Amino acid sequence: MTRTLLITGASGQLGRRVARAAAAARWRVTGTYLREPVEIPSVEWKRLDLQHRDDVDALVCATRPDAVVHTAFLLAGPGFWTINADGAAHVARATAEVGARLIHISSDSIFDGEHAPYSEADAPSPITPYGASKAAAETAVGALLPGAAIVRTSLIVDDDPLDNHSRMIMDIAAGRRSVALFTDEIRCPIAAADLAAAVIELIDLPYAGPLHVVGPDDVSRYELGTLVARRYALDPALLAASTLAESGLRRPADLRLDTGRARDLLRTPLRGVREFLSPIQPV
Ligand SMILES: NC(=O)c1ccc[n+]([C@@H]2O[C@H](COP(=O)([O-])OP(=O)(O)OC[C@H]3O[C@@H](n4cnc5c(N)ncnc54)[C@H](OP(=O)(O)O)[C@@H]3O)[C@@H](O)[C@H]2O)c1
Structure with missing residues (x-):
């Protein structure tokens, strides 16, 4: 039914x-x-x-x-x-x-x-x-x-359509935005x-x-930026690094989550961001 x-x-x-x-x-x-x-x-x-x-x-x-x-x-x-x-x-x-x-x-x-x-x-x-x-x-x-x-x-990272985080990186790399990415703000992105x-x-x-339910790789916002840039053949050197500590912003710094329970429970594979954002190979 x-x-x-x-x-x-x-x-x-x-x-x-x-x-x-x-x-x-x-x-x-x-x-x-x-x-x-x-x-x-x-x-x-x-x-x-x-x-x-x-x-x-x-x-x-x-x-x-x-x-x-x-x-x-x-x-x-x-x-x-x-x-x-x-x-x-x-x-x-x-x-x-x-x-x-x-x-x-x-x-x-x-x-x-x-x-x-x-x-x-x-x-x-x-x-x-x-x-x-x-x-x-x-x-x-x-x-x-x-x-x-x-x-x-x-x-949440996606390429169809592009998610907000990835879109921001593309904008920075294309010179449309000027934002420094934190090296001390840690997340576990998921596809x-x-x-x-x-x-x-x-x-x-x-x-x-x-x-x-998050991905197994923990990365800083800056590393996430470099992964997005490389995936779409943009130059990671165009991304500026900074720290949350220096910014004065009040935001959670390190949000690594333990996923042992989800891994025991679910058959769905949860890929790490370094895997699912690997560079797109030119055809
Ligand atoms: N995105 C992330 O990186 C992230 C990280 C951690 C957790 N989450 C959680 O994941 C969930 C989905 O996030 P997402 O990024 O996929 O969301 P999203 O792309 O921003 O979409 C939000 C959705 O909520 C709808 N919406 C907004 N205001 C509404 C209202 N007043 N009444 C009914 N619907 C309304 C929007 O409708 P319209 O677009 O049609 O206006 C849209 O469909 C959220 O619960 C969020 O807290 C997201």
Whole structure:
């Protein structure tokens, strides 16, 4: 029997990857967007603003999904707390109401970056408004739907379409932007396709609670920049290095996540960034 998957934020970087992979795996897919949908064969599109609880309830009730993947969010700007924290609560409540499986996407930013590596047993310790909103979302999801899986991930890297981080590196290397990349800000980037496959695999596993799903290579923002530059045959020497410590910015420095649990649980291979960003060979 064909099963139905509802993906919030299916027009976003991860959401569209999940939508494509789910459609290929023969799910009936309903995807939500806020500004405009994107072209993905066989996906049914619905506009949704997470700030309106009644709209979330109505969509989930009408879709009657077997599973919900909640990716939609806002990094910063007006309404970000309502969208991230309250929106996740609306989705969890509505999903519980119809008895569906929920995969909630969270972030390494729920940690302070001072005590890496972090395991699923570590308590959230956010130091940014965004991190705090994602930690609040986790609390709401855990309380409203204890069976939900909460996937904590890191920088999502993609080439179709190019993700924001890679686009920024291309802009710097092309002289369109001037930003120094930190050598002391550590992340475990993941390929969007790997993360999407892991999320879909997780739907059918009886896993509840937080799960760290990131790539096995930890790199600084600067090293990530050099990997992106080399992949697209740009000169890494065009990238300027700096440090978070010197910048005066309050951001988590080291967000390495322990992925032992995910590696034991999932069959989906999670490639390291040095592998999936290897240079494209000219044909
Ligand atoms: N990207 C990363 O490097 C990264 C790192 C760690 C964790 N994460 C987590 O991964 C998830 C997906 O991130 P992403 O980078 O794929 O996101 P993204 O590309 O920024 O897409 C965000 C999605 O949310 C939708 N959206 C925004 N405001 C909304 C609202 N008020 N109501 C309903 N939908 C709304 C957007 O719709 P429109 O585009 O149609 O407006 C879009 O589909 C997020 O939960 C994020 O916290 C991401």
